[in-house]
Amino acid sequence: MIKKLEVQKAGHSDEFGTPPSIVQLLIPHINPKWIIWEGAYGNGELSATLKEYGFIVVGDATIDFLTDLIECDCIITNPPYSIKDKFIARCYEINKPFALLLPLTALEGKRRGKLFREHGIQLIIPNKRVNFRTPSGKGSGAWFQVAWFCWKLNLPNQLNFVESTA
Numbered sequence: 001m002i003k004k005l006e007v008q009k010a011g012h013s014d015e016f017g018t019p020p021s022i023v024q025l026l027i028p029h030i031n032p033k034w035i036i037w038e039g040a041y042g043n044g045e046l047s048a049t050l051k052e053y054g055f056i057v058v059g060d061a062t063i064d065f066l067t068d069l070i071e072c073d074c075i076i077t078n079p080p081y082s083i084k085d086k087f088i089a090r091c092y093e094i095n096k097p098f099a100l101l102l103p104l105t106a107l108e109g110k111r112r113g114k115l116f117r118e119h120g121i122q123l124i125i126p127n128k129r130v131n132f133r134t135p136s137g138k139g140s141g142a143w144f145q146v147a148w149f150c151w152k153l154n155l156p157n158q159l160n161f162v163e164s165t166a
Contacts, residue, residue: 007070014081015043018078020049021129022130024049024165025148026099026124027136031048033098034073036058036073037057037072038057038058039059039086039158041060041061041063046076047059050076051139057059058071071153074096075091075094075097075100078099078101080101081103084100088112088115088149089102091117091151099150099153100148100150101147101149102149104147106149111150121158122150122153122157122160123147123151124148124160125147125161126164130144130145
């Protein structure tokens with residue numbers, strides 16, 4: 001039986017395909033020897049990009065990130081934004097370095113703020129909005145500012161503003 005994230009069970013569409021250009025911003029900060037868990041597999045775009053750079057990526061659409069556990073060194077994912085709080089909390093619980101691609105507005109909120117204060121967070125912030133591909137295959141309908149919310153990746157600064165080629 002194939003497991004699905006609760007957002008998929010509820011019939012919501014929270015899938016925004018991760019463009020390679022946004023993944024490229026994270027590549028210099030990932031240990032090339034790490035096994036990466038892609039916890040919100042979707043259609044596999046993020047995993048495919050990481051694999052193109054030679055990373056070992058585990059995870060697929062049958063694994064529920066919120067309940068299952070996979071042996072890994074790091075978590076990199078673009079989680080469903082409607083349940084981002086659960087993904088953030090789960091990442092801290094697993095206690096592995098992580099990078100979550102989230103809307104910049106994820107800095108807001110009492111629950112997230114409490115987690116960030118307790119555990120810490122670093123951001124990689126591109127200088128441009130990202131044009132995501134949606135399940136319909138159209139890209140221009142989901143255009144907004146995101147950042148990589150990172151923990152234990154030893155970034156040079158708390159806020160890292162970077163040039164994006166997208």
